[in-house]
Amino acid sequence: MNAEEVDLAGLSPTALRAVRSRSPGYTPERAQAFLRFKSRIESELLNHRVITANGYTAWFSRGGQNEAQLRAFVVQFSVFSNQFLIAQLNKVINADTLDGMRASKEILANELGVTFSKTGDAGTARTGRYDPEHAGTEGSVQGGLFHFEAGHFEWLWGIAQRIGLEFPQVGHRRNGTPATLRFADELLRLYGGENYEISQAASFAVENWAAAGFWKQLIEGFRRYNEKRGTRLPIGFFVWHDRLEAQHARHTQEELEEYYFQTPLAEDAFIRYGNEMLDAVAAFWDGLEEQRLALADVRSG
Numbered sequence: 001m002n003a004e005e006v007d008l009a010g011l012s013p014t015a016l017r018a019v020r021s022r023s024p025g026y027t028p029e030r031a032q033a034f035l036r037f038k039s040r041i042e043s044e045l046l047n048h049r050v051i052t053a054n055g056y057t058a059w060f061s062r063g064g065q066n067e068a069q070l071r072a073f074v075v076q077f078s079v080f081s082n083q084f085l086i087a088q089l090n091k092v093i094n095a096d097t098l099d100g101m102r103a104s105k106e107i108l109a110n111e112l113g114v115t116f117s118k119t120g121d122a123g124t125a126r127t128g129r130y131d132p133e134h135a136g137t138e139g140s141v142q143g144g145l146f147h148f149e150a151g152h153f154e155w156l157w158g159i160a161q162r163i164g165l166e167f168p169q170v171g172h173r174r175n176g177t178p179a180t181l182r183f184a185d186e187l188l189r190l191y192g193g194e195n196y197e198i199s200q201a202a203s204f205a206v207e208n209w210a211a212a213g214f215w216k217q218l219i220e221g222f223r224r225y226n227e228k229r230g231t232r233l234p235i236g237f238f239v240w241h242d243r244l245e246a247q248h249a250r251h252t253q254e255e256l257e258e259y260y261f262q263t264p265l266a267e268d269a270f271i272r273y274g275n276e277m278l279d280a281v282a283a284f285w286d287g288l289e290e291q292r293l294a295l296a297d298v299r300s301g
């Protein structure tokens, strides 16, 4: 069988080129196996309810939250955001190649406040732009500048302050509901775990969830809230992550292909662990849904 005789529609242009030029590992047989695996992923993983139908973020986007509901959201998000740092550090430590370690370190350093800059783009680094609405989402932390104010947590803290939260009330594990902590613990176990295959499955699941459009719903909700209340809550945290995901979403298949063509992959386990990760993501949003229902009658103030 050669590459011209088989139907390879559905492969990314990069993988297609690799198959046609017979790069090591990129056989037509493997390509067909990948396409079968891809359709399994679509029907057994990416159809998870947290990707296709997130009731909480749909509600949030309408901007009708009261102050107590908004505070609860910001608090739980800040707890997740900080716990994610621990999972990401573990991912750095558990990487099985130097390249993998660096890729994870990029994300961790950027979370903490090192801005991305494109190669040769020293101007951006020198001007030290860390306003999230304009901060870079592409390039590397290599040669980037650190600013406390560019730490993602500080962007969230900017909102928290404006809605009357005190520092001890945000970001700590003790501020998390059981649902948020379950999500955090599953991130540690799966995404940041020692088994690289499980970690890859969890990463893939998390990335597809993040690319599924919920950032836009959150931004829409904040915009409407600001409009209704005449407030100007700084929502750069959400705008930045939406921009990041918009460009990342285009690469998730390429990343999976790169992994698939180079490594024998236990497909059932990949799908199972991916689903376990998404179940935990769903638990996080279900927890927020429960909280917002409980706070529905709370008077603003």
Ligand SMILES: [Fe+2]
Binding pocket: 111, 152, 241
């Ligand atoms: Fe972040």
